[in-house]
Amino acid sequence: MQYLVSVIDDTTNSATDGELGAVDVFNERLQADGHWVFAGGLAAPSSATVIDNRAGASLFTDGPFLESKEYLGGFWILEAPDLDVALELAADGSRACHRKVEVRPFL
Numbered sequence: 001m002q003y004l005v006s007v008i009d010d011t012t013n014s015a016t017d018g019e020l021g022a023v024d025v026f027n028e029r030l031q032a033d034g035h036w037v038f039a040g041g042l043a044a045p046s047s048a049t050v051i052d053n054r055a056g057a058s059l060f061t062d063g064p065f066l067e068s069k070e071y072l073g074g075f076w077i078l079e080a081p082d083l084d085v086a087l088e089l090a091a092d093g094s095r096a097c098h099r100k101v102e103v104r105p106f107l
Helices: 017-032 083-097
Strands: 002-009 036-041 049-052 059-062 071-079 100-105
Touching (some): 002 083, 017 083, 071 083, 083 100
Antiparallel strands (some): 049 059
8 A cells, every 4th residue: 555654844945964864764765675656855835836727717826825834845655565564664754854744545
């Protein structure tokens, strides 16, 4: 089963060299153990564009969809046999990036 592990941050470009190195080590472990699907960091919310095409004409709006103190700073997509394993991996990811994370299974 696949899980989305969202990294929750409250400041942009705040990762230290130590955190970046720890994330690299964690990513290498995920790959070696067969849990890696995909991962990435995201640019600041101010770089976002929201698109609404529900009314038949696209409306493009600069900036994030939500105004919030916290935002999605990055993510991992993991392959794990069950939620318990995904939670253990996410706890290790949280330690590596020194941020809160959220775990959600794909439907």
